[in-house]
Amino acid sequence: MHRGTLSLPSVGPFDLQSTVESGQSFRWVREDGRTYEDDEAYGGDAWYATVVGGDEGADAPTTGVVRVRQIDDRLEWEASFDAEETLRRRLRLDDDLPAIRAATPDDPLLDAAFDRYWGLRLVRDPPFATLIAFICSAQMRIGRIHEMQRALEERFGESVTFDGVEYHAFPTPARLAEATEADLRDLGLGYRAPYVQRTAEMVAEGTAHPQEATDLAYEDAREYLTQFVGVGEKVADCVLLFSLGFVEAVPLDTWIRSTIEEYYPECDRGSYAETSRAIRERFGGQYAGYAQTYVFHHLRNGGGSAE
């Protein structure tokens, strides 16, 4: 058992709950077993766990389990290995949040979102698991996307025991590629089942790998990812933003589209590509994905003109 504490003034503002429960990551499981839709019962100091390794390859030299919780300005962790660097990377603790906000234009909506969830950070999740999770996300609620990922892990993921508790890594591409469409439909994936199987097969066979997009220019990277089955421009943007470090990416989902309609109508240019360019510019360019994630979380929790 390895343990450690990160003092938050050293990494700047941070809000663990907002970061891992804002619908950007599906890799963290709350240890108290409460669902992600049960926010009102949240106590503020819950442990969250994730299994590192599995499909992560070189990104995570150590396979193991990490638990983390936030108590005031301390981030406590327990893990089966020395997890400090993993946490810094996965939770983007080195991002300069004040500088990012300073680079984002002021307007009433962005100010409200940043004020309300100040400390929310983007995540840097493993590419394959993120690709699969967002293929699953089509026409799904956040809670059910979580359920699907847990089902995939339990059915196809490697079992890991830590501190007397059994955890499951996310399945490897090879293991998911072996699954049949019927297997995946049984887990409740619906029409996404063949998308997941075929995409896993592409990665397992070496046809393509989401990691390959990292070296490309942003729009080329988005185009690259759409070769995977079940991956359109929106899902590609999610993978770029939440896994591959393209902090300028702004996934145009239903929430952001309605936001554009209501608050930034001049940014609606018809096509995804052009609207994407316009809203990215409106959100300040290089860190536009940060603004998107704050706004998404804010509006999904009742923020905006309705309040």
Next chain:
DNA sequence: TAGATACCTTATAG
């Protein structure tokens, strides 16, 4: 290239 439609499953509103 832009627009319309089907698609699995679940939860919620009426």
Next chain:
DNA sequence: ACTATAAGGTATC
């Protein structure tokens, strides 16, 4: 109880 609708869209025509 039962039907309609929507949920972080994509593939196909």
